[in-house]
Amino acid sequence: MSAILQPLIETGRLWRGQGTVPRRDALPTGFDALDRVLPGGGWPRAALSEILFPADGVGELRLLLPVLAMLGREGRPVVLIAPPYLPFPAAWIAASVDLRCLQIVQASEADALWAVEQCLRSAACAAVLCWPRQADTATLRRLQLAAETGQTTGFMLRPSQAATQASMAAVRIGIETGPSRLRVLKCRGGNPPVQTVPFTAIAA
Amino acid sequence: MQWACISFPQLALDDVLRRRSDAPAPLVLFEGAGSRARVYAANTAARHHGLSAGQSLTAARALYPRVNAVEYDAAAVERCHDFLAAWAYRYSSQVCRTFPQALLLEVRASFRLFGGWAALHAELRRDLVALGFEHRIAAAPNPHAALVLARARDGCAIEDEAHLLDALGMLPVQRSGLGAVCAESLQRMGLRRLHQLFVLPRAELGKRIGAQALLHLDHLRGAASTALDCYQPPDVFDQRIELPFNTVSHESLLFPLRRLLGDFSAFLAGRDSGAQRFTLAFEHERGVPTEISVGLLAPERDPELLFAIARARLDRTRLREPVCGLRLVSDELPPFTPARRDLFDTRPQRAVTWDALRERLRARLGEHAVHGLALHPEHRPERAWRVENPSRGTRHFRGVDESLPPRPTWLLARPIPLRERVARVLAGPERIESGWWDGADMRRDYYVVETASHQRAWAFRPAGEGGPFMLQGWFA
Numbered sequence: 244m245s246a247i248l249q250p251l252i253e254t255g256r257l258w259r260g261q262g263t264v265p266r267r268d269a270l271p272t273g274f275d276a277l278d279r280v281l282p283g284g285g286w287p288r289a290a291l292s293e294i295l296f297p298a299d300g301v302g303e304l305r306l307l308l309p310v311l312a313m314l315g316r317e318g319r320p321v322v323l324i325a326p327p328y329l330p331f332p333a334a335w336i337a338a339s340v341d342l343r344c345l346q347i348v349q350a351s352e353a354d355a356l357w358a359v360e361q362c363l364r365s366a367a368c369a370a371v372l373c374w375p376r377q378a379d380t381a382t383l384r385r386l387q388l389a390a391e392t393g394q395t396t397g398f399m400l401r402p403s404q405a406a407t408q409a410s411m412a413a414v415r416i417g418i419e420t421g422p423s424r425l426r427v428l429k430c431r432g433g434n435p436p437v438q439t440v441p442f443t444a445i446a447a
Numbered sequence: 448m449q450w451a452c453i454s455f456p457q458l459a460l461d462d463v464l465r466r467r468s469d470a471p472a473p474l475v476l477f478e479g480a481g482s483r484a485r486v487y488a489a490n491t492a493a494r495h496h497g498l499s500a501g502q503s504l505t506a507a508r509a510l511y512p513r514v515n516a517v518e519y520d521a522a523a524v525e526r527c528h529d530f531l532a533a534w535a536y537r538y539s540s541q542v543c544r545t546f547p548q549a550l551l552l553e554v555r556a557s558f559r560l561f562g563g564w565a566a567l568h569a570e571l572r573r574d575l576v577a578l579g580f581e582h583r584i585a586a587a588p589n590p591h592a593a594l595v596l597a598r599a600r601d602g603c604a605i606e607d608e609a610h611l612l613d614a615l616g617m618l619p620v621q622r623s624g625l626g627a628v629c630a631e632s633l634q635r636m637g638l639r640r641l642h643q644l645f646v647l648p649r650a651e652l653g654k655r656i657g658a659q660a661l662l663h664l665d666h667l668r669g670a671a672s673t674a675l676d677c678y679q680p681p682d683v684f685d686q687r688i689e690l691p692f693n694t695v696s697h698e699s700l701l702f703p704l705r706r707l708l709g710d711f712s713a714f715l716a717g718r719d720s721g722a723q724r725f726t727l728a729f730e731h732e733r734g735v736p737t738e739i740s741v742g743l744l745a746p747e748r749d750p751e752l753l754f755a756i757a758r759a760r761l762d763r764t765r766l767r768e769p770v771c772g773l774r775l776v777s778d779e780l781p782p783f784t785p786a787r788r789d790l791f792d793t794r795p796q797r798a799v800t801w802d803a804l805r806e807r808l809r810a811r812l813g814e815h816a817v818h819g820l821a822l823h824p825e826h827r828p829e830r831a832w833r834v835e836n837p838s839r840g841t842r843h844f845r846g847v848d849e850s851l852p853p854r855p856t857w858l859l860a861r862p863i864p865l866r867e868r869v870a871r872v873l874a875g876p877e878r879i880e881s882g883w884w885d886g887a888d889m890r891r892d893y894y895v896v897e898t899a900s901h902q903r904a905w906a907f908r909p910a911g912e913g914g915p916f917m918l919q920g921w922f923a
Contacts (some may be wrong), residue, residue: 299901302922315788320801328857331920332822332832335856342820348808349681358808367801412715421750 258432266426270396273309276440277425281414282433286310289394289412293361295428297403299327302442307398308338311370314396316345319369322362324348325355328376344369356382357374363389363397371397380409387411418442448554449564449606451586452593453535453571458580462489462527463517465579466688468702474515477504487519487534490712493870515691524910530686530710532678534574536917537717539566543590544679549597551675564604578713579706588677591666595624615667616642623667639895641667682772683778684714684725693732693769697761700729700770704761705754707775713748721746721783727757730772739764742814745802746781752803824883827889828858828919852895853878855920865906865916867898876911895922 251257269283278284288293296303311321321344323330332342350358359373363386371390375382379400390397395442399412406428415428424439455461464470465795477484484504496511508785532544538561559809560561561567564586566894575582584598585597586604592611596603605611615623618641621630631655638644644652646665651660665671704727715721722744728736739760780787799807808817819835852874875894882889890910897903906916 245489270500298900298902299857300855300923301903302903302923304923308856328921329832329860330820331828331854331856331858332820333851334854337853338856342822346805346817346819348812349818350812354812358812361804361807365804367799367804390561410505423901444850 265405280436287413291390291397292414293399293412295403295406295417301418312339314369315341317369320344320346321370322346322368322375324358325350360389363395365395366393374400384411450590450593451552451554452597454549454583454597459524461580476519478519480661533680534682536711543675544678589669616734625660625903632832663721680718681768685776687774689772693771695766695769703773708753709750712748715748721748722777725777728774729770731768756810826879857921859923862917862919865918869896870899874895
């Protein structure tokens with residue numbers, strides 16, 4: 244039996260409720276404290292991760308820049324779909340993101356979800372970032388399936404109020420302010436830690 | 448030299464049938480007008496109902512009243528023949544379309560590229576099935592023999608002269624390409640197969656059947672040769688499909704659109720070029736056609752990709768009036784450079800390249816919806832970046848001036864008043880003063896501030912003044 248189950252446990256598809264099995268294909272977040280609590284030690288590949296933040300400018304991009312910088316080095320584009328503001332090149336370069344692999348897609352609210360699904364499904368992108376304002380559970384499920392089909396890593400940045408909504412994302416992390424902390428709300432393949440993670444250390 | 452001949456036994460009929468989504472329904476082509484209209488050709492379903500070429504159209508309609516009758520258009524058949532020649536150009540540089548309903552290709556030179564006759568033969572047939580043409584294929588050392596063999600013995604391939612004589616010898620005189628009168632008289636003389644002719648003394652045979660027929664026999668055996676006109680593909684693709692009905696529904700336009708783009712793709716493959724820009728015109732009964740111009744960033748020729756893009760553009764277009772015809776024109780056909788993929792590419796199936804994905808996004812969201820970003824060496828934040836388009840190479844300034852204080856990750860292209868209450872100022876002021884020479888003069892003191900809800904903002908005030916902050920960016 245265990246020969247059949249072993250691959251499922253290793254890839255995190257099956258979890259037996261005890262301990263965490265390190266997954267081999269996770270992407271380091273760049274924040275050691277966060278890596279330690281996430282099963283697999285980082286953002287899951289080929290899945291959707293959700294970041295819930297209370298307001299603009301609380302570190303929602305700081306959390307992602309290390310992983311984007313790393314993914315950008317793969318050569319495939321990192322796509323931002325309908326970002327709320329313009330990425331300031333000087334700051335992104337300072338965070339060692341290669342601007343040549345950064346692509347921005349301008350789209351309306353309705354078209355943006357379509358574009359996200361296309362990008363996730365196509366397997367042409369290293370990462371896809373999106374800011375869905377109104378997404379029902381069915382849409383989220385669709386996007387998660389698209390990320391799995393296209394083997395693409397997706398990040399969804401949503402307001403904190405969405406935390407109560409059921410989500411298919413593999414990892415959900417809420418940013419809390421004053422003092423700045425990260426709360427892991429959900430992580431596939433492990434129990435979410437009770438303690439919050441301090442979010443002050445600047446990524447190396 | 449080795450010549451392949453592709454013969455199209457029902458070119459005119461196929462030309463009409465392949466554009467219709469209801470192809471299996473009985474259909475006849477007719478020529479002539481009024482009561483003198485005669486059936487020129489009938490498809491399988493029509494023949495099944497007893498309709499055949501040569502009948503008067505009235506008789507055909509009496510036999511099967513619901514038959515679709517389409518007028519035979521010689522010019523359309525010529526265009527179709529041209530298109531096939533353009534397609535065949537992919538497989539050989541010497542294509543001859545002189546003979547009616549047939550194409551001749553010199554194939555020996557292409558064997559190395561395509562892996563011999565068997566592989567090439569299979570590829571030709573696969574293409575023709577996909578394009579929707581009935582065909583017969585044969586190969587022989589000379590073009591005339593190939594032509595006759597294709598019409599008489601489908602699939603036959605003869606490599607050398609000795610076998611050629613045997614194969615030709617077995618052919619009945621009626622199917623040897625000699626004139627009907629000549630074949631008839633030979634038949635009456637008791638000469639039924641070509642090998643009987645080949646052994647007869649040449650001069651005496653010539654007296655009976657005439658110099659023309661004698662020359663034809665020499666051509667067949669390769670004893671006499673003729674110069675053939677080689678086909679040159681045109682620099683413009685212009686093809687049109689007339690719809691059998693008028694429609695405003697996008698759904699019913701998809702079949703002819705797919706066919707048209709499939710032909711376009713075959714044409715492009717023949718020239719080894721791709722399409723950079725093409726125009727689709729939806730013709731109406733009255734007035735100017737609705738035109739959709741599709742521009743691509745890189746030359747493409749994959750029929751599925753072209754179809755997906757054209758379809759996305761069509762979905763966004765409102766057709767004012769019923770469409771009666773569809774036309775595709777492209778005169779911008781640059782060389783095609785295929786995308787490279789790794790041998791051990793592990794990406795999932797149905798994966799598309801970024802170029803293809805970008806085209807798909809642009810087709811739906813607009814020409815300028817997808818862009819990159821580049822740093823611009825400039826102190827004014829509003830001007831410190833440039834939109835970068837992949838078609839146009841932009842210089843990348845990678846060096847960030849590290850002596851400057853950190854910049855925010857989000858930038859507001861136009862500053863707005865900072866609505867949140869400022870709890871404290873974390874850094875600043877940093878004065879940015881620039882632009883007196885280009886009319887966009889700017890003197891501002893920038894601060895990093897934290898709002899009451901712990902947001903970190905990059906905000907400014909006019910230089911040397913107090914008052915409310917203007918928001919320029921977020922340290923997100």
